[in-house]
Amino acid sequence: MTPEEIGVVYNALRSQRVLYELPVRGRRRGEVEKHAMEIMANAYGRFSDLEEFLRTQGLTLIVKETIELGLPGEGMVYAIIRDPDAEPPGHLIGDQFIRRFSDARRDETAAQTAVWGIFLSLVLLQLLYTDEGRTLENVIDSSESWIDEANFLDVAHNWMEEVRKDEVPEDERRRTIYETLIGPSAAQLERRVSSFMRTLVELGVLEEIQPSETGRDEAGEVKVYRQSVWSAIDIAENFRRYAPHLIGGDPMDVMVAVGAEERPAETSGDTAEETGSAAPPVSSNYPEED
Amino acid sequence: MNDTSKVLRELPGQVLAAALASRFADLQDTNIAQDSQTITSPQPTANAGRRMRAASALLRVLQARLEEGETKLTPISLIHRERLEEDEDITQEELRFAARFLGTDRPFHYEEAADGRIVSRSTAVATRLVRYDGSTADRVALTESGRSWLRITQQRDNWLFEDKEIEKLASAIANGLFDTIPQIARSNHTSLRLMAESLARALQHPKSREQNELWLSKREHYGPMMQRCETATLRALSLLSSDGIQAQFDAWSERQTVDGKITLSGLQHAVQGVHAAAERVRRLWDQLIERAPQLATSSVGSIDFTAAWRQYRKDPPSEDLDLSFLSAAFGWGDAEQVMSFLDLEGSLPVIPAHPRARRLEFHVEPDGGDEPLQSWLMRNRERVLEVLSDGEPREFFAFVDEVANGSDRPPLSGAWTTFLIPDPVGERARIRIEGTNRYEDHLSDAESIKVTAAKIRLLKGPEDHDDP
Numbered sequence: 001m002t003p004e005e006i007g008v009v010y011n012a013l014r015s016q017r018v019l020y021e022l023p024v025r026g027r028r029r030g031e032v033e034k035h036a037m038e039i040m041a042n043a044y045g046r047f048s049d050l051e052e053f054l055r056t057q058g059l060t061l062i063v064k065e066t067i068e069l070g071l072p073g074e075g076m077v078y079a080i081i082r083d084p085d086a087e088p089p090g091h092l093i094g095d096q097f098i099r100r101f102s103d104a105r106r107d108e109t110a111a112q113t114a115v116w117g118i119f120l121s122l123v124l125l126q127l128l129y130t131d132e133g134r135t136l137e138n139v140i141d142s143s144e145s146w147i148d149e150a151n152f153l154d155v156a157h158n159w160m161e162e163v164r165k166d167e168v169p170e171d172e173r174r175r176t177i178y179e180t181l182i183g184p185s186a187a188q189l190e191r192r193v194s195s196f197m198r199t200l201v202e203l204g205v206l207e208e209i210q211p212s213e214t215g216r217d218e219a220g221e222v223k224v225y226r227q228s229v230w231s232a233i234d235i236a237e238n239f240r241r242y243a244p245h246l247i248g249g250d251p252m253d254v255m256v257a258v259g260a261e262e263r264p265a266e267t268s269g270d271t272a273e274e275t276g277s278a279a280p281p282v283s284s285n286y287p288e289e290d
Numbered sequence: 291m292n293d294t295s296k297v298l299r300e301l302p303g304q305v306l307a308a309a310l311a312s313r314f315a316d317l318q319d320t321n322i323a324q325d326s327q328t329i330t331s332p333q334p335t336a337n338a339g340r341r342m343r344a345a346s347a348l349l350r351v352l353q354a355r356l357e358e359g360e361t362k363l364t365p366i367s368l369i370h371r372e373r374l375e376e377d378e379d380i381t382q383e384e385l386r387f388a389a390r391f392l393g394t395d396r397p398f399h400y401e402e403a404a405d406g407r408i409v410s411r412s413t414a415v416a417t418r419l420v421r422y423d424g425s426t427a428d429r430v431a432l433t434e435s436g437r438s439w440l441r442i443t444q445q446r447d448n449w450l451f452e453d454k455e456i457e458k459l460a461s462a463i464a465n466g467l468f469d470t471i472p473q474i475a476r477s478n479h480t481s482l483r484l485m486a487e488s489l490a491r492a493l494q495h496p497k498s499r500e501q502n503e504l505w506l507s508k509r510e511h512y513g514p515m516m517q518r519c520e521t522a523t524l525r526a527l528s529l530l531s532s533d534g535i536q537a538q539f540d541a542w543s544e545r546q547t548v549d550g551k552i553t554l555s556g557l558q559h560a561v562q563g564v565h566a567a568a569e570r571v572r573r574l575w576d577q578l579i580e581r582a583p584q585l586a587t588s589s590v591g592s593i594d595f596t597a598a599w600r601q602y603r604k605d606p607p608s609e610d611l612d613l614s615f616l617s618a619a620f621g622w623g624d625a626e627q628v629m630s631f632l633d634l635e636g637s638l639p640v641i642p643a644h645p646r647a648r649r650l651e652f653h654v655e656p657d658g659g660d661e662p663l664q665s666w667l668m669r670n671r672e673r674v675l676e677v678l679s680d681g682e683p684r685e686f687f688a689f690v691d692e693v694a695n696g697s698d699r700p701p702l703s704g705a706w707t708t709f710l711i712p713d714p715v716g717e718r719a720r721i722r723i724e725g726t727n728r729y730e731d732h733l734s735d736a737e738s739i740k741v742t743a744a745k746i747r748l749l750k751g752p753e754d755h756d757d758p
Contacts, residue, residue: 065486065490065570067483067486067487067490067570068490068493068494068574070487074483074563074566074567074570082618084618095613095617096617096620097616097617097620098613098616098617110609110613111609114609114612114613114616115612117612117616118602118612118615118616119599121615121616121619122595122598122599122602123595123599125593125595125598126594126595126596126599129592129593129595130592130593130594130595130596132592133592134495134592135494135495135592135593136592136593137494137495138494138495139494140487140490140491140494140495141495159596159599162600163603166603173606173608173609174603174606177603177606199620200620203620205619205620234619235619236494238618239619242614242615242618242619243615243618243619245607245611245615246598246602246607246615247593247598
């Protein structure tokens with residue numbers, strides 16, 4: 001690839017993070033993306049120059065097929081993610097999340113913003129991964145992991161209630177966490193969650209699902225989001241490297257074993273019959289698929 | 291989330307096929323209003339499972355006899371004797387009831403579009419799986435529908451022989467059965483796509499460990515089979531481009547009066563799609579084999595982030611670590627800080643709200659401009675910024691318009707660039723100038739890219755950064 005071609009592809013990747021070789025249903029490709037994809041198609045298998053350049057930017061090129069990302073259609077998908085082991089140049093080190101998310105009206109400290117950020121991030125991860133039974137490496141199901149703001153609020157509210165039951169910690173750091181989270185009213189929590197979601201949409205971590213796609217009426221319904229393909233790839237490739245402290249300690253303490261819950265024969269409905277109880281009516285909210 | 295494919299794999303064939311079809315039967319017979327909030331299933335009888343076992347036993351004996359070449363009526367008493375070993379508690383009466391039941395018509399309704407209108411139809415013959423002779427004797431035989439049923443119930447895990455399915459392509463081509471090719475290609479394409487998805491899932495999802503084990507236990511078969519799939523598609527492609535087949539296709543095509551939509555290039559496209567899908571499967575398979583040892587030992591499970599949160603509260607990491615996570619996990623830089631190879635910075639007051647300020651597109655179609663756009667921008671930087679600082683985007687476009695159509699026509703070459711123009715109070719305006727290179731062959735040298743069209747677009751605000 002020539003330096004100019006690298007420049008074209010880099011520009012497109014930097015602004016969009018994920019580029020699609022072929023059209024994918026529900027997504028329009030701009031001219032910039034199409035041009036970059038023509039270059040990539042011509043250079044297929046010879047990306048070493050581009051990869052070398054990306055390394056200087058602390059970035060890694062990920063090449064996948066749409067099928068690996070659980071997307072319809074066919075073709076290659078190119079994404080760039082941060083390489084946590086590399087020192088990124090200045091323009092890639094950003095406090096963009098903190099700047100956008102901090103509550104300026106309340107003179108919030110960076111420490112308090114960080115507590116909110118971690119707290120809501122873990123709620124998000126709970127909904128996107130734990131509740132969906134997804135491993136961190138699972139990208140293929142990311143587009144199906146929809147979360148709505150009301151459900152998010154419920155989980156956040158429950159977690160805050162748990163904090164309120166804690167004794168006031170003596171340790172300063174723990175006290176910051178405690179005091180940051182016991183104070184807010186329900187309305188404040190709601191605003192905070194809204195701001196968190198909005199920030200993540202702006203930063204390309206979440207995508208807001210349009211009412212036409214959810215089938216709900218536009219007015220008066222809560223917002224629904226899904227994880228972006230970029231975020232799913234980034235977490236799959238990087239989470240264990242940039243956030244080991246969040247799942248640190250004994251991994252078994254935070255790991256949901258799979259084998260224990262995987263009982264296909266029973267879950268197909270035979271159990272109820274064996275015990276002689278009548279099969280419950282299937283409600284319109286279909287239970288999780290067997 | 292449980293492993294559906296495992297459930298499907300382990301269910302007895304008769305049960306699987308009946309379960310798959312049961313919802314359609316229910317759909318016709320269950321009396322539920324369309325707007326009902328609750329979808330209920332019909333209540334099974336108390337001995338529903340046992341009835342299924344008796345019916346399966348009956349069909350299994352008839353199937354065994356069919357495999358021996360016997361298709362005639364078989365006495366119920368004989369069937370009962372043959373099933374004694376495995377179903378000793380099933381009585382002759384139960385077998386007889388199953389035979390009478392399966393031998394009775396049950397109209398199945400459906401609708402079809404024909405000649406531009408919807409026609410209501412029903413079939414009864416397809417629902418009668420056996421022929422029961424209770425008038426002269428107590429005997430039962432499979433009907434043609436019954437034999438179809440048995441064939442369907444034997445369709446399990448057919449990927450094992452996917453290569454044979456793909457070989458149908460070459461066979462259809464060689465025998466001039468061109469009208470069957472699109473369907474064979476579609477069916478194989480879908481199968482291969484599902485196979486690829488299954489492999490991709492196995493690679494990403496430790497929950498698929500059992501599926502992985504299944505794949506790997508037959509690796510000596512699957513590997514060569516996937517290779518044969520690729521070879522079969524190559525053979526089909528090669529046949530399609532041979533002179534003999536092309537002549538045969540032309541002759542066939544001339545004879546076709548009904549379906550003129552099938553073209554040779556269309557067939558080639560379809561087979562190429564199957565070939566690409568087969569290649570994909572083989573690539574993913576290679577990855578699975580390569581990573582098999584790692585997958586076998588990797589930890590299985592998803593993270594319980596509620597527990598992680600509790601652990602965080604109990605023993606929180608440092609604030610620096612938190613901040614570093616929040617920076618890393620949510621990407622880099624502001625969305626509007628798109629770095630290009632040419633950034634021009636300057637001061638600009640807040641651009642007043644203007645109906646055109648949100649997104650303005652400006653198309654210029656120069657007749658073959660060949661100077662580097664970026665050079666033009668550099669040369670005109672001061673003027674561009676000056677116009678922008680007037681605060682009226684409209685004027686900027688008027689300016690560009692004037693220049694584009696005037697003597698100092700912007701060359702509109704080069705890639706594209708983004709101006710990031712922050713003002714003292716932190717508001718930003720971005721101008722993105724995109725050049726579209728439609729004639730890649732005309733790349734003259736390393737310094738310039740010829741473009742034939744350009745969009746000049748003013749974007750205001752960070753939320754407006756995506757391409758339309």
